[in-house]
Amino acid sequence: MSDPRRRVALMPVTATQADLEIYRRELTGYCYRMLGSAFEADDAVQETMLRAWKNADSFEGRSSLRSWLYKIATNVCLDALRGEKRRALPMDLGPSSPPLESLLRPWPAEDVWVTPIPEVTVMPEHGDPAEIAALRDSVRLAFVTALQHLPARQRAALILCEVLKLPATEAAQVLDSSVASVNSALQRARATLAELPDHQRPSEVEPENAELLERYVDAFQRYDMKALLALIHEDAVMTMPPFELWLQGNIDITAWMVQPTASTCAGSVLVPVRANGVQAFGQYKPDRAGGYQPWGLQVHEATDGKFSRFTWFLDTGALFPLFGLPPHLDEKP
Numbered sequence: 001m002s003d004p005r006r007r008v009a010l011m012p013v014t015a016t017q018a019d020l021e022i023y024r025r026e027l028t029g030y031c032y033r034m035l036g037s038a039f040e041a042d043d044a045v046q047e048t049m050l051r052a053w054k055n056a057d058s059f060e061g062r063s064s065l066r067s068w069l070y071k072i073a074t075n076v077c078l079d080a081l082r083g084e085k086r087r088a089l090p091m092d093l094g095p096s097s098p099p100l101e102s103l104l105r106p107w108p109a110e111d112v113w114v115t116p117i118p119e120v121t122v123m124p125e126h127g128d129p130a131e132i133a134a135l136r137d138s139v140r141l142a143f144v145t146a147l148q149h150l151p152a153r154q155r156a157a158l159i160l161c162e163v164l165k166l167p168a169t170e171a172a173q174v175l176d177s178s179v180a181s182v183n184s185a186l187q188r189a190r191a192t193l194a195e196l197p198d199h200q201r202p203s204e205v206e207p208e209n210a211e212l213l214e215r216y217v218d219a220f221q222r223y224d225m226k227a228l229l230a231l232i233h234e235d236a237v238m239t240m241p242p243f244e245l246w247l248q249g250n251i252d253i254t255a256w257m258v259q260p261t262a263s264t265c266a267g268s269v270l271v272p273v274r275a276n277g278v279q280a281f282g283q284y285k286p287d288r289a290g291g292y293q294p295w296g297l298q299v300h301e302a303t304d305g306k307f308s309r310f311t312w313f314l315d316t317g318a319l320f321p322l323f324g325l326p327p328h329l330d331e332k333p
Helices: 004-009 017-021 024-035 038-054 065-081 129-137 141-147 152-163 168-174 179-194 210-222 225-229 250-256 316-322
Strands: 232-240 243-248 269-275 278-286 292-298 301-303 306-313
Touching: 017 038, 017 065, 024 038, 024 065, 024 141, 024 152, 038 065, 038 316, 065 152, 065 168, 141 152, 141 306, 152 168, 152 179, 168 179, 210 225, 210 269, 210 306, 225 250, 232 250, 243 250, 269 292, 292 316
Parallel strands: 232 306
Antiparallel strands: 232 243, 269 278, 278 292, 292 306, 301 306
């Protein structure tokens, strides 16, 4: 069967709304990598589609429809990033802390954090397994957060050339730039990422480890710190946006989990979802009124058979509906 994207790309004159919708998922992934926010990415894609639809009659086929859309999406993202602070995770903003609940305080700004994104909004329904694995790797939290260290145009050049595999000539057209400028931006972007500290630099991840995930769910739901300790790398990091505190080391992470507030998570249940290319979990802790109430969205990463990054997103009011998670559980699923 021929690729529908190629059929659309060769259309010579105009583009219909259905033609544009074919690209929504990959545009959402692009805007998410650029902006670091699922909600801002959705807004950017909506604006891209609106601008494309309004100007559909002006699409004359001198470039592919895909490149034309990426050019619009890039301009939308560059406009959104103009003058804005970059999004981040707590380890990008200060040193790690000891596992003391007295240090727990929210960051003053509400819109500073990288947010997770449902996999279904950015992954193709079908495709080559190797390509899908690479795309999953490119929306991991560690990679998306590292991208936020780059100036906007360098970020765009890196995503276009190294994630989306556009030739430098096509990326230059998307960026209204020259091939030499694109290659220069790529070199500077790579150098910046290579200079990031270890705890900010994305590491190579292994294929999803079903046994490790099963052991984690069992240990966490039993709240067995000894079992959890064995599943976490010695230098692993843990963050809990919107709190600025972050921890490093499996000893500190498990010590934190038995602090007074954190220990109320004992007896929690985990509901699986897909986020940022990995198996994630909606965590519900026991509700005094009965059942289980939302506590956080867990998006973790593993390397070499153990967990290397723990991220709990605690804005359940915004994130649980985004991931289709219920507002309350009456009983264990």
